[in-house]
Amino acid sequence: MDTATINKTSTLYKMLNQFELGNNISECLTCGACNSRCTWFNGEGGPLPRQIIRMAALGLDEQLVNSNMLWDCLLCNRCTQGCPMGISMDKVVRKARSLAIADDTIPKDIKIGIKNRIELGDVNALTTEEFVETVEWVSEEFVDEVDDPKAEIPHDIKGTKLLYLPNPRELGINLLHLTAMAKLFYATKETWTLSAHHTDVTNWGYFVGKDDIAKKMVLMVVEPAEALGVETLVLSECGHGYHALKYLMEDIIGRKPKFEVVSMPELIVRYAKKGVLKFDPGVHPYKIAYHDPCNIARKSGGYDAPRELLSMVCEGVVELIPNREDGVCCGGGGGILQDSTSKNKRMITGKPKADQMTATGLPNLATACLSCHRQLSELSNHYKLGIKVDTVASLASESLIL
Amino acid sequence: MKKTTPNILILGGGVAGMAAAQTFSDQDVAVHLVERESALGGHAAMWACMATDTCQNCGACLSIEMADQVQKQENVISHLDTIVETINKAKQGYKVILENKETFNVEKIIMATGFSLFNPVQINSLHYDEYKNVITTAELNTILQKETLSGYFNGKPDPKIAFIQCVGSRNREQGKDFCSQVCCKISMRHANKLTHLFPESDITLFYMDLQIIGKEVRPLFKTLSKNIALVQGVPAEILEDTETNMLTIVAEDKETQSRVSKAFDLIVLSVGMQPSPTLETTAGILGLKPNSWGFFNTDQAVLAEDVIIAGCANGPKDILSSKQDGRIAAAKVIEDLGLNTNNKLNIAVFGQGTQADQAAEIISSKGYSTYLFGPGTSLSKDTPVTFLNESNIISISGTAGNFSLYYESGNEKKYLTCAAIIAAFEPEQSLNRLENISNEFLSLDAFSQMIEKKPDTCPDNSVILLDYFGPEFKSFARLALKTSVKAKALGKNISIIMNKTLVHGALGQRLYDTARQQGVDFFRFETREDLKFEDSGNGFLIKLRETTLPSIELSLNCDCLVLPPSLTPAEGFKDAAALLRLPLDREGFLQSANTRHRLTRSSRKGIFFAGTCHDEIDKNDLDNEINDILSALSTESFELPDVDTGVEINQGMCAQCLTCIRVCPHSAIVMNKKNRPQIVANACFSCHLCVSNCPAYAIESKELTNDQIAQKVEKDKMVILACERSAALAAGSLTLPDHITLIPIPCACRISSDVILKALLNGASKVIISGCHEENCRSMEGSNIADASVRQVLSIPGMDASKVAWEPIAANETKKFERIISKARG
């Protein structure tokens, strides 16, 4: 049996005790509620949520850092959703991950990604030249597709109403998604732009819990956007990006940004409600299941926009059970998806999701996060579910009546 | 004759409201009682009987009897099926207009609007509205009453059942940072009942901190811990396995250190209490404001003069405490209105310590001549109490209103006549020692004194160890919490090692929350094996396998180890019980756990219990107990009224064998001046045990002689001799089939083998004796006596075993009554 000495002067203990009431781990009632709600369910391995909290509350930093729980946790906050003391697991785990003694535990890919982002401005080390080249090429294709010379994809224009912040994958292996989004922007008839300083909606500083890095990454989005003088920052479909740039924004940078932040589905719904965007649901003549990305739904309260949008572009939404605040994580959260060695583990963490997907009996499922999208598609393949996974905004683009 | 025209209003006909009404009625004070439902009784009347082989002292059946009694009171004007429309402040008191426009004026209002239960649909993840086999404690009660539980198990003899505690309680995020007080007891009783009904069942009770408090619950917990799985940690999610259709709960598995999924057939949510839905409106009308929980149990609530809150409107309470609260409220009104006409009598208080002192002081301050058989150390000498210290009581004879205490003081033997006796002895307090430890540890008392009086001597690191020698008594658990908060305020490190935190009382949970907020560390252990103690310098090293971190051995160093005392029955309790002619409870404390006389009374009228000699009580409870006793002293009749007890000794036939004096469970038969046994009317409960026991047949019953009973027997019909306060009430609303004759009897102890044989001789096709469950009989042994009589008859050679039966049926077991008669018929 492991032995440990309680240490109320530990770094983690001191950090966590600065939290206001409700997130102060010493307040844990040891009620055990969180233990019954971990997204891993009965999958082998994984966190024991209450043990994480208790280790933190007793200053057992080393035990926590050296346990599998530190990086097995998906930061989905499903466990503490019903916590009677309002404790949030993601805050605790991220603080633990931020400890200097945890540095060696950070997955290699995440380390590299953070380095690239901080030093080069993009997780995938995309340079400005590559960015301009890519966008201009996509733009040409797009102009041809819609057959309108005025449809070119703008970049680095000052004073537009909208600024699109893509997922790095949209500038790499998933260019079609960028085209699909461009089509929607085009149809809003608003001024919009991409920006060479805005290639990355993600924030891996959030995964490692290092506040300084997370803040730097947010400011890397905020400051150039303010310099461009845009009215609205539109986030590509990304769970933790939404959580960091919308829900936590003010906490992280300590002020309000000079622009409004919306997600792509939120933007589309807004213009659809104004009657500017029109959809043909006949393009998707079926009912579709919807997966709530934890970071958007439970952790930021963004439940409605994706559902509203899906019901405009398909025949209706079918809920996974459970859903919304009780939604089951796709199994790829908390940085695990970004770790290329995690595939086997992710098929365990995603098993409950796969079961949920099967239970709907439907061949189609949508989500509002490109990371979830990737994990869900892999689950569908791995477990041979035969379920096609789309993002909500791309479905909207397909249904768009120009 | 009524003393008043009714100028008191009781809102709510649940346990507290009925208890208040009965108290008024006993004093001939007329009241209005308004109840929303069409019957009196409240929630308690809908709850199932928890008896297994014996009564489990839940008190639910009492509410049926109370309703029956209150309805019969001329003094109580019941307005059923109605609510108050408005209440306006009048020049004096209030003008009340009911929904049906009936209008009257009252001077005082007792608000006993009760509670409602937390609706678990509010917690989505429990899927209460989706899964049929996720039910609440209230539903389990209904199911048990209707005897339909097996329907939930698809015929399985070995169902897997889970209880989840604290649903809708102890949750600050939901604004419910209070403990509902009763749900642990309810679920423990339920689980116990289920092990009885389904012996092969597999039951798990998931709890946060099991509230093992009180003389009824401690023995129950002992039994339960052998029969079911008690698991710390309350699951917050229930899912359904679509393949097996079983309900599943994910829980931490200690052995594998991972999460496992456990499957259940039925899951019972132990839902918390919240205010009655109408409370807000009613309070508004009266200008009252409840606290943020919606109750009136903290200072935050705003009260109004002339309105007294009683029962669960005053915060969650069990049935017996609600009853007590109702009585105290009524007594207060009676006193305020000066309606009290009882003479201030002599009262004797027994006890060596502060509890007896407190009782004596308060009783004397109300004008009773008080005699304290104890040193009264904590009382000032000008307290108007007569101190009879160093006196040895030799015997207590007589009855309520007229006890005669024979005692020895010095070499003198003396008599004292008194109306009532309050036993407030001190139990044995001792400090257990830990093995293998030679460094000095501190008693909790000394530690708390140190913090109060010499804070600068308080050590830097202290550990308080609770529950190590058995479930902690609540007063010590509370003192530990309070002391730890104070130590923390002094900047000291302090930890509490415990098996469970007791969060009783209105503010228990808040205090626990405060303690954690301030940094008091709490460690949980499951069994003693989880803890090891060693001396370390002048202090201690504690090695601990904590419940929440089972794979790590934690070390904890402290300068000071603090232990609470243990409370055990004092050596003298046996003698005291013999002197009082009242039984001890299962643990050897005074007073049986029988609900008929709890919380403070006894089967011997005029003898009361207060303090830790009879129950696990704290200061607050002691205040309530003393108030309850005062309410009895001021509202019950201790004089000798002309009541008809229905029993009489025919002195001509009496053989003076004194059997009756010996057997009377209420000690209501005394030797009179002529040296003859005499039944004292106001002490007699009319149980008729003397009638069935007198070997000379000298005690006559007016209406229930053996012959009279036998005459009621109809040929070829089944006879049910049913106790008036249990089985007959259960049968109450039923239309009995023609082949059944029901004969109400005052107590099952009325039944001797003579009665049964006579009934059979008169042609009864079958004789069923039915009364209270064992340990629920108001006359204590009725059930056993009836059972024994049945066995005696059955032992007669040639007796057909199917002809005679004993069936305990509580007042709330109507379905059981039906089952028994239909089985007997077929």
Ligand code: SF4
């Ligand atoms: S945050 Fe998610 S993965 Fe982490 S312990 Fe909680 S439920 Fe499990």
Ligand code: SF4
């Ligand atoms: S749910 Fe909250 S209070 Fe309960 S054990 Fe988990 S962290 Fe502690």
Ligand code: SF4
């Ligand atoms: S007999 Fe009455 S008090 Fe005893 S368990 Fe049954 S209902 Fe409760």
Ligand code: SF4
């Ligand atoms: S701890 Fe309190 S609220 Fe929770 S089940 Fe027990 S009595 Fe009820």
